[in-house]
Amino acid sequence: MSLRVTVEGAESFEIAKECVRSVVYKTDIPLDSNARTKDVGSTLVISGKILTAVDGDPFDSTRQLGLWSMVPAENAISYRKVTVEIINASIVERKYSFPNAFVIDYKEDFGNTDGVGTFTLTIKQKKDKLANIAIDGGYPA
Numbered sequence: 001m002s003l004r005v006t007v008e009g010a011e012s013f014e015i016a017k018e019c020v021r022s023v024v025y026k027t028d029i030p031l032d033s034n035a036r037t038k039d040v041g042s043t044l045v046i047s048g049k050i051l052t053a054v055d056g057d058p059f060d061s062t063r064q065l066g067l068w069s070m071v072p073a074e075n076a077i078s079y080r081k082v083t084v085e086i087i088n089a090s091i092v093e094r095k096y097s098f099p100n101a102f103v104i105d106y107k108e109d110f111g112n113t114d115g116v117g118t119f120t121l122t123i124k125q126k127k128d129k130l131a132n133i134a135i136d137g138g139y140p141a
Contacts, residue, residue, distance in 0.1 A: 001088045005046055007068065009080030015061045019119075021048040023084050025096055025135075028124075042125045042133055043104075044084060044096060050108060050117035062108075065121050069106035078102050082123060087141045097134040100126035 003020040007013055028041035050062045071078040082101040086094045105122040125133050 001086065003048075004083075004085040004087065006083045007064070007080050008083070010077040011064065011068075013061050013064045015046075015048070015065070016051060019048045019051050019062055020046060022046075023086065023096075025084075025094075040130065041127060042098070042130060043122060044082065044098060044101070044124075045120065045122050046084065047118065047120040050110075050119055062119050065103075065106060065119060066108065069103040069121070071103075073102075079126060085141070086137075090141050092139055092141050093137050095134070095136040097136075098123065098125045099132045100129040102126065 002017050003023055004017060005015040005020055005023075007015070022045075024045040026043045026045070028043055030037060030039055033039075048062075052060060068078075068080065079100045079102050082096075082098045084094075084096045085092050101123040103121065104124050105120070107120045108117055109119075110117040
């Protein structure tokens with residue numbers, strides 16, 4: 001199984017497939033709700049390993065996530081299109097597309113025992129653009 005994550009916007013990039021370890025999609029509904037509510041949100045949590053660029057390649061895709069997380073909310077480039085594809089046996093099982101995603105949390109964790117850092121990126125779709133989220137799947141990659 002492979003997980004492909006692309007971020008499009010002012011500075012487009014793809015997170016290396018070797019880096020991404022897990023993707024969690026959540027529909028956020030207030031826990032105190034007793035019925036379906038209009039106060040709904042959608043969240044993607046993407047986590048994996050931080051692998052430094054090698055062979056003279058200066059590009060580090062996980063570094064780009066950290067830079068995106070620091071863009072101020074007032075700046076239009078804080079919103080980007082994020083596409084996540086879960087591919088298994090050459091079949092796209094799921095494809096999530098958040099056209100107006102923004103970072104709500106980004107963490108990097110480094111330890112001196114493993115020698116490999118990890119990252120966790122949490123993004124949400126802009127609330128007034130929830131209808132633009134696409135969830136597809138079941139077709140050849």
